[in-house]
Structure formats: structure tokens, C-alpha cells
Amino acid sequence: MSNNLSYPELAALLQARAGVTVTAGDLEQPGAQFDDFGIDSLGLLGIVGExxxxxxxxxxxxxxxxxxxxxxxxxxxxxxxxKAGA
Structure with a gap:
């Protein structure tokens, strides 16, 4: 696994933890906001925990x-x- 979180990995986490289906391409769009996809701070909190x-x-x-x-x-x-540099 990469040391960095990528857009495809974030999309998979959003599906698994927040129940939101979104593509990596959608997330990468300039100006894309989590509100556009129905993702709130509670959804992100689940991803942070994971x-x-x-x-x-x-x-x-x-x-x-x-x-x-x-x-x-x-x-x-x-x-x-x-963490990697520590």
C-alpha cells in the first residue's frame, strides 16, 4: 500500500465508511466539494477513524x-x- 492516500482509495473509503458512491474522477474535479456528493463531517470522521x-x-x-x-x-x-519521517 502506498504511503499516500489517493483519490481512488478515498473513493473506496467513502463507499465503505460513508455509504456514498463516487468516482475518483469526480473527487478530482477542480472545485469539487464534499457537500456536492452528500458527504458531511460525520462521514469524514468515519474515514479518519479507519x-x-x-x-x-x-x-x-x-x-x-x-x-x-x-x-x-x-x-x-x-x-x-x-509518520514516515519519524
Whole structure:
């Protein structure tokens, strides 16, 4: 598994944890927001919890409040990079 979370992995997590079917291409669209797909902070909180369990790390505070997929990936990947460098 990659050290970074990708759009396809995020799409799979959204399906599994938030029950929302969305494609990686949809998430990558410029200006795409989680609200556009019916994803709220509770849905993101479930994904954050799953990532924390998988990687044994605390994801940067605020990831569950991200407004866009790009913002979410940046926050999560920064957390993963910090762990890898530790």
C-alpha cells in the first residue's frame, strides 16, 4: 500500500465508511466539494477513524472538517508523511 492516500482509495473509503458512491474522477474535479456528493463531517470522521486504525497514527486535527477532497488528501497525506519521517 502506498504511503499516500489517493483519490481512488478515498473513493473506496467513502463507499465503505460513508455509504456514498463516487468516482475518483469526480473527487478530482477542480472545485469539487464534499457537500456536492452528500458527504458531511460525520462521514469524514468515519474515514479518519479507519485511516487511524490502518496506519496507527493520529490524523491531523481538522481533516474531518475538510471541505474538498483535495484538502482532505493534503491533510491526511501530511500526517502519513510525518509518520514516515519519524
Amino acid at each position: 485511516l487511524e486504525n490502518r496506519h496507527g497514527l493520529k490524523v491531523t486535527s481538522g481533516a474531518e472538517s475538510a471541505k474538498t477532497p483535495a484538502e482532505f488528501l493534503e491533510l491526511v497525506n501530511n500526517s502519513l508523511s510525518a
